[in-house]
Amino acid sequence: MTTTNNSTNTTVVLFKKAMLGFVGAAYVCFVLMLVMLVSVLLGVSLVKLWVEEPVYVEENMYFDYTVMNPYAVLDLGFVEYGKVMKSVPVGHVCNVGLLFVMPDSDYNRDIGMFQVVAESLSSKGDVISRASHPIMLHFRSSPIRAIQTFLYSAPFVLGIKSEIQRLNLALLKYKERHYPRTQSIRITLIPRAGIPFLPQIYEAKLIVKSELPWRKALVRNWKWTLYVWTSLYMYIMLLVPLLSCCRSLMFPNSMTRMRTISGYQHLADLVEEHPRVVGVKDRPTSENFKRWRQSRSKRKAMLLGEGFTETSVGSDATSMSVTRDEDTSEVGDSESICHLR
Structure with a gap:
């Protein structure tokens, strides 16, 4: 019974993810088509201002x-x-x-x-x-x-x-x-x-x-080529600042995921630079330090590989605190062993 429920939940989750992906792809296509339409209008207008027609x-x-x-x-x-x-x-x-x-x-x-x-x-x-x-x-x-x-x-x-x-x-x-x-x-x-x-x-x-003079006649004879290339240049000029300055408009889900990853990265850097804040008295050394680094790299790989929901964020935060407590206890045990020696 538990296996059936798990498979049903997995199917529902996959279906939701597929639907979210389809909606995201449709949204991105709509934005790109809108930018293309604007670029075509601008390109054709600019070429028409440049090209002269015979009377x-x-x-x-x-x-x-x-x-x-x-x-x-x-x-x-x-x-x-x-x-x-x-x-x-x-x-x-x-x-x-x-x-x-x-x-x-x-x-x-x-x-x-x-x-x-x-x-x-x-x-x-x-x-x-x-x-x-x-x-x-x-x-x-x-x-x-x-x-x-x-x-x-x-x-x-x-x-x-x-x-x-x-x-x-x-x-x-x-x-x-x-x-x-x-x-x-x-x-x-x-x-x-x-x-x-x-x-x-x-x-x-x-x-x-x-x-027309020969230069203007040459431009008029190649006006359709100029329409295409000018529209393409305008499309690139509009798309580059849109991706640079308005990324959240293009990819809202990815920006949320990147903010989550950056928050976890900042937390990991804080743990590495200021261990006393999280309860570690001194920096871990030798084997403890290696294990701590391995656990941190695993967490980074998990964060970069797939997005996190609020539940997973809470569970990861708990696991991080538990891991840090274990590392702290291990560091404390190692220090006590060193003192005894």
Whole structure:
């Protein structure tokens, strides 16, 4: 019956220890995951502050046909529909292009060439850079147009396809300087010399792209690698002080055990240095000293090997006092034997 009770108690103790170990492991994993999440957020934020993105703007242009030469201006600093258009950063190479959607009509074919002028303006209205390019519809002969119309007659009638031409034109390419900075871009339409007529336009889109300097482009191309390494460095930098200064937060049970072990170590050192405090008149010598040292080393091994509960601490304290009493009595007996001799 006693054996059964002992085995049951052992099973319960092992189960409790396993559950405590599982809870401790889950707690440590939670703390480490929390530190990892914080480090990832910090690492990604730092890299995003460092990495520059190229500017890409695509806006519709609406020309003012009330003047002799219609023009349209795109301001790179305005706010429209909650969208803030930012200017091109210093050092970027700015590319300005224009996309025309024009009807493939007899009027546009008769006009032929016309001129498109692009200008980048500063905040004071000064021209920073200027470029002028001619443009016209793609030529198609009358038989080709007739065959194309015949083949695409059904899509044309159903509205699936329309008689338009898209003309993509590269206008400006310049490097943004510190001063003066680009504030807006102006596009002007100028008719061919000798005629006052301008082409018909369905839609005009201005496309502004910037190219990063090679150093910034290299950083941007490797930004995912920088995300990983910066997050790893931040994780190490957060984990080292956490383990050094907040060990009780990471391992609360181990800190309690270490305090118990340190208390017993201090008590053993006190016994060794001040034997009179515990009832020993003089320091033990020869065989008694060896036995005393052996018992002390055994107690140290037991304390370092496994944790102690309050009951075990009390029993160990009692055994220590008994051992010390035995050592004291042995020392006293040895002294009396020496006196008798």
